Amino acid sequence: MIAESGHYAxxxxxxxxxxxxxxxxxxxxWRDAALMNVARSTALAQLLFVAASFAALVTLHVTSDFSVANVYENSHSLKPLLYKITGVWGNHExxxxxxxxxxxxxxxxxAAFGNNLPLSLRAHVLAVQAWVASAFYLFILITSNPFLRIANPPIEGRDLNPVLQDIGLAVHPPMLYLGYVGFSISFSFAVAALLEGKIDAAWARWVRPWTLMAWIFLTLGxxxxxxxxxxxxxxxGWWFWDPVENASLMPWLAxxxxxxxxxxxxxxxxLKVWTVLLSILTFSLSLLGTFLVRSGVLTSVHAxxxxxxxxxxxxxxxxxxIGGSLSLYAWRAPTLKQxxxxAPISREGALVLNNLLLTxxxxxxxxxxxxxxxxxxxxGEKISVGAPFFNFTFAPLFVPLLLAVPFGPLLAWKRGDLLGAAQRLMVAGIVALVAIAVVFAWTYGGATLAPLAIGLAAFVIMGALCDLAERIALFRIPLSLSLRRARGLPRATWxxxxxxxxxxxxxxxIVCETTWNSEYIGSMKPDDVARxxxxxxxxxxLNPRQGPNFREMVAQFTVTxxxxxxxxxxxxxxxxxxRGASTTEAALLTRxxxxxxxxxxxxxxDGTIAVRIYHKPLVxxxxxxxxxxxxxxxxSxxxxRLRVGAPKPAKAAARALQAAE
Amino acid sequence: MTLWFVFALMTVAAIFAVLWPLSRRGTDSGGSEVVVYRDQLAEIDRDMASGIIGAAEADAARVEISRRLLAAADQTGREAPVQGSLRLRRAAAVVALVGLPVIASGFYLALGSPRLGDFPLAERSRVADANQPLANLVAQVEAHLEKNPTDGRGWTVLAPVLSRLGRYDDAVRAYRNAITYAGDSADRRADLGEALMGSAGGVVTADAKAEFERAVALNGDDAKANYFLGLAAEQDGRKTDAAALWQKMLAKAPSDAPWRPLVQAALVRVGGTVPDVPAGVSAPALPEGAVAAAKDMSEADRGTMIKGMVDRLATRLKTNGDDVEGWLRLVRAYLVMGERDKAMSALADARQAVANDADRLRQLNEGLKNLGLDG
Incomplete structure (x- = not known):
């Protein structure tokens, strides 16, 4: 009954x-309040039913009900409870x-917290959200139904891919999905704005925190x-420029x-119209990521x-x-108010530069x-675009971006003072130069780019600290006063x-790991020593050991x-x-x-075992x-607080201002 | 019944979610732009009070926001007031009342399996019954052995079943474990060798041969090991060695050994002479006289004779299908004559004939496997 109720839900x-x-x-x-409010109660009811459906699938996995094909194919009665639960999303359906x-x-x-949204905006947003949802419900029910049954249930399941039997599966996919799917909110807001033909202040007030939340989850994921x-x-390795990784990096950058x-x-x-476009692009890239990972176009752990x-x-x-929203954008964006x-040198200008480089x-x-x-x-030709391509294209874009990062927060809104900002960043610049010199001297004869990159990193970190120091007027007023100002700083600034x-x-x-990584690869017998x-x-x-649903060969190393x-x-x-599969459980020692x-x-x-040992500095x-x-x-x-950017008042002779878009 | 009741309740809840806002004539008009700008103005005052922005910036910001506030208020004034349309609400209610159940039942009846109850594993293991398919029982034993890998008896029971199911690789592992945990014996070595052969598609590989040799070392009279060593010799092209081995076996064997016909047939295949059978042998492969007679015949005559015998056998088996040995002989004969299609149809007939008798079926399968056909 649980399976069928879940299906029906x-x-x-x-x-x-x-x-x-x-x-x-x-x-x-037709401006009917009751009809618009239907969006709210249906969204909540929809959440209730999907949650019930999800809970049903979790229950089926936990009780090892192998009459459900999804459970049979991806679970095993001997799996530890945690992996029975995480195994629910360790498979396509x-x-x-x-x-x-x-x-x-x-x-x-x-629906629950949108009280302060204008009624029609909320109705539009929830409707767009429901379009996306309907498409994916249909996708699930028709092509990837997790509730399909087996009439003669087998007594044992086929187990989860061993690589996925790890605590990582409990954290990584939910986080990533909270990020991917979180961007659907900004997408819905963008499409709603295009449908309504106006972007009001409530729009912006809502989009930023939701985007931020999705971004936090995506970053962690x-x-x-x-x-x-x-x-x-x-x-x-920690990043392979594998298409699946890129699929998650693209929405992150956007x-x-x-x-x-x-x-x-x-x-x-x-930047209203640009923000709308970015919202659409970001969620489109999330969808693209879903397509790349789920369609089987790519073969990887994720497919x-x-x-x-x-x-x-x-x-x-x-x-x-994607096509629909971009067409809508092309059609309606010109009607949105600019x-x-x-001025080009201003906080806004810096953020535009950020946007240009990131996109x-x-x-x-x-x-x-x-x-x-x-x-x-x-x-039909197969080529592979690997790390060299990305290193050569990505790095040149990120260097100016990182150089510009400390300047942004120091510029004033509307019209900024680049020279003043540079003066205030003097300390950061000096620290960066010292860092370059020290690292260069220490690793003399080694990589030449690495010390420069370390210097850039020092500049970014010190720049962030300079901004804080500037705001609390550190060393310019008594320390106690500075501390009081620090407490008073908005959390967003921190x-x-x-x-x-x-x-x-x-x-x-990244620089330390890739440059000064040392390794030992060889085969070892018991009592051999690697340096x-x-x-x-x-x-x-080497000792054999029996786990709950696996056997393992454990090697013991004494590190001195x-x-x-x-x-x-x-x-x-x-x-x-x-599954007749094996996994490698690496041992990590953190120093x-x-x-x-x-x-x-x-x-x-002959009793030897192949061993790879790495020392990864500052990894x-x-x-x-x-x-x-x-x-x-x-x-943040x-x-x-509401975010209001107070502009720097214009001097008597106003400088030429530039249109935002 | 309960299931349909639950479905009905869920449907009602879903419909209610749509109808509820329609029934309310609340004046919830949501937030508006004006409110946001008012909040922003208040925020500027707070920021200035806490010293985050200076007075000049605050003034500039106030001017900007006030301008927007005025524009927004103007806009709101011009917008059409929120109204209600009874006709539309009724239509929406009908959509919910009719559309939801139709969509839900349409999809569910096409995809769901409402007659299938739940099968949580805990409940099923409690009522393990004899009607469970063999595969389930095997899985249970395997699960047990996964947790208790040193249970020699378990491996001993499991191994032959796996072999029969055709899971030779697993059977090999199971036999090895049985030998490790339940002790070495000629039988187990021979069975292991047979499983290795099975996984190699019926070829006596070096590994398998080594196991048979070990079995013979443990017990020189082990019939299975000796037979397969003979087969190994045959596959290597050493027909005389094979014949010698099998002749020795037959000479030593008791007259009612069940494998006697099999070895005799093998012996005939490699062209060896079947040794004199002790008195009272019930079912020789072919009548002795016939074999002797066949030796002196020309190739064509021999073929005709054999064909005649085979036809007689086939006719007999049609009326009396219980004779497993007979069926095996028939299948083997067809194979030797190169008529694989007939062999296969005879095999199917045989299966049908003894289908109701588990013992005979087992015997048949065993025999077929020895012929290199899938058991």
Whole structure:
């Protein structure tokens, strides 16, 4: 009964979504309040039914009901409880159900907390949200139904892909989906604005926090996914420019741009039309990511199943929504009222530069990801666009962006003073130069670009601190007064500083890991000693061990440094009988921000085992950076003040102002 | 019944979600632009009070926002007031009352399986019954062994079943575990060898041969191991070795050994002479006299004789299908004569004939497998 009720709840959610797609629009057209309010109650009811449906699927997985095909194909009665639950979205059908659940959650949130939205805007937003939802409900029910049954249920399931049996599956997909799907809100707002033909102040007030929330989740989701790949896949890499990774990076870049332009819009009522376009693009890229990952166009850990009908269906959804919204934009955008004016050198101008660089970076990733696919479809020729392409295109775009980051917050709204900002950044510049000199001297004869990159990172971090110091007038007024001013600073200001500093932190990690990474690859017998970066690792022995649904071979390493025992590391190789697959469980030893990393290869008959040992200096900073960024975002999100950007008053002879768009 | 009741309740709840706002004549007009600008003006005052912005900036901001506020207020004044349209509401209510159940039941009846109850595993293991398919029982034993991998008895029970199900690779592992945890024996080694053969598609590989040799070392009279060693010799092209091995087996074997006909047939295949059968043998492969006679005949005559015998056998089996040995002989004969199609149809007939007798069916399958046909 649980299975069938869950199935029926999903069908009802589709019915409600269809009503929610049409009735509120008609209500807005005829200005009928009751019809417009239907959007609200249906959105909430839809959330209720999808949540019930999702809960039903979770229950089925937990109770190992193998009469449900989805459970049979992806679960196993001996799996630990956590993986039974996470296994719900560790497969195509379940992950799509999670996708629509989150979509319904966001719709429900708009319905529940949208009191201060104008009635017709809310009706339009929820209707657009329901269009997206209806398309995906249909997709799930027709091509990827998680509630299909098996009349003669088998007694045991086929188990979850062993690579996914990890705590990472509990965190990475939900976070990522909260990010991807969160951008549907800004998309719905953008389309609603185009339908209504006007963007009012409430629009901007709403879009920024929702974009910020989605962005926080996406940042954490990508960082988590990268760390998971790092420790689970056993290669010691954390980013491969793999198309699936790019699929998540593109919405992130566009979302970051959107975040900044939404800020300009909320504070200064400028960049309106551009913000609408970015909203559409960001969610379109999220949809594109879903298509790339779910259609089977790409084969990777993420492509759970390849089924052409699914691919065609998602492609159809893609065409309808991206094509439809962009056409709507082309048709209606000219009717939107233009925003305020500002000088090129101003906070607005800096944010426009940010947007230009981020969207260009996003475009290069887009080309690098889709060009090989398009080429293969058109000519059948297979090429692979890898790290070199992205390093050569991405880096030149990010260097000016990072150089500009500290300047932005120091410029005034409407008209800024670049020279003044540069003066205030003097300290950051000096620190950066010192950093370059020190690193260069320390690693003399090594990489030449690395010290420069470290200097750039130092500049970004110090720049963020300079901004704070400037605002609390540090060292210019008594310290106690400065501290009081620091407490009085809006949390959004702190958030900006943290997020920008996070960029620098991540950059340091990336540069250190790629430049000064040392490794040992070889085969070892028990009692052999490997030396990596001043550590001595002795293989004590190999022991077999029985897990709940796997057998593993655990290698024990004693790690010593200068004769002193540091720790014991136990990497292992697991064999999963049901799927006949094996995984490598790397062992990680964290020392400060650096890590020792051991992963096992194949054992040979003479008792030796292939071993890869890496020492990765400051590698953890790669993930601390995004966490810091997300924390900054959270601080800013918690700041419930209205955002008003007070302009710098014009001098007597007003400078020429430039139109915003 | 309960299920349909639950569905009905859910449908009613969904319909209610649509009807509820339609029934309310509330004057919820939502927020408006004017409110946002008023809030912004208040915010500027607060910012100035806490010293975040200076007085000059605050004034500039106030001017900007006031301008927008005026424009917004002007706009709101010109907008048509929110009204109600009874006709539209009625239409929406009808859509909810009719459309929702139609859409929901349409999709659900096409996709759902309302007659199927839940099968949580905990409940099913409690009522494990004899009617469960073999595969389920195997899965249960496998799950048990996954947790208790040192249960030798379990492996011993599981291994032959896996072999019969054609899961030779798993059977090999199971036999190896049985040998490790339940002790070595000639039988198990021979069975292991057979499973290895199975996974190699019926070829006696070096691994399999090594197992048979180990079995013979443990028990020189192990029939299965000896037979397959003979087969190995045959597959290697050493027909005389094979014949010698099998002749030795037959000489030593008790007269009622069930495998006697099989070995005799094999022996005939490699052209060896079947040793004199002790008195009282019930079912020799072919009448001794016939074999002797066949030796002196020309190729064509021999063919005719064999064909005649085979036809007689086939006719007999049509009337009396219980004779498993007979069926096996028939299938083998067709195979030797190169008439694979006939062999296959005979095989199908045989299966049908003994389908109701589990013991005979097992015997038949065993025999067929030895012929290199899928058991």
């Amino acid at each position: 999903l069908v009802l959610a589709l019915g409600l979504a269809l009503i929610q797609s049409i009735v509120p629009i008609i209500g807005a057209r 379940g992950s799509m159900l999670l996708w629509v659940s989150i979509l319904a959650l966001f719709g429900g949130l708009v 990508i960082a988590m996914g990268s760390y998971w790949a790092y420790y689970e896949l056993g290669w010691g 979302g970051t741009a959107l975040l900044h332009s939404a800020l300009v819009m909320e504070k200064r009522n400028a 759970f199943a390849t089924d052409p009908t699914r691919g065609v269906f998602i492609l159809l959804i893609l065409f309808v929504f 925003g305020g004016l500002f 260009t970076a996003c475009a290069t990733v887009f080309i690098g990801t889709l060009y090989p696919l398009a080429l293969e479809v058109l000519t 958030g900006t500083a943290f997020a920008h500093a996070g960029l620098g932190v991540a950059l340091i990690g 990596v970066a001043g550590y001595e690792l002795r293989l004590d022995g 440094r200068d004769g002193e025992k540091v720790s014991v590391m136990t990497p292992s190789k697991r064999n999963f009988t049901t 400060g921000a650096s890590q020792l990393y051991i992963s096992l290869g194949d054992a040979s008959a 953890l900073m790669i993930w601390w950076g995004p966490v810091l960024m997300a924390f900054g975002g959270l601080l 999100l918690s700041d419930r």
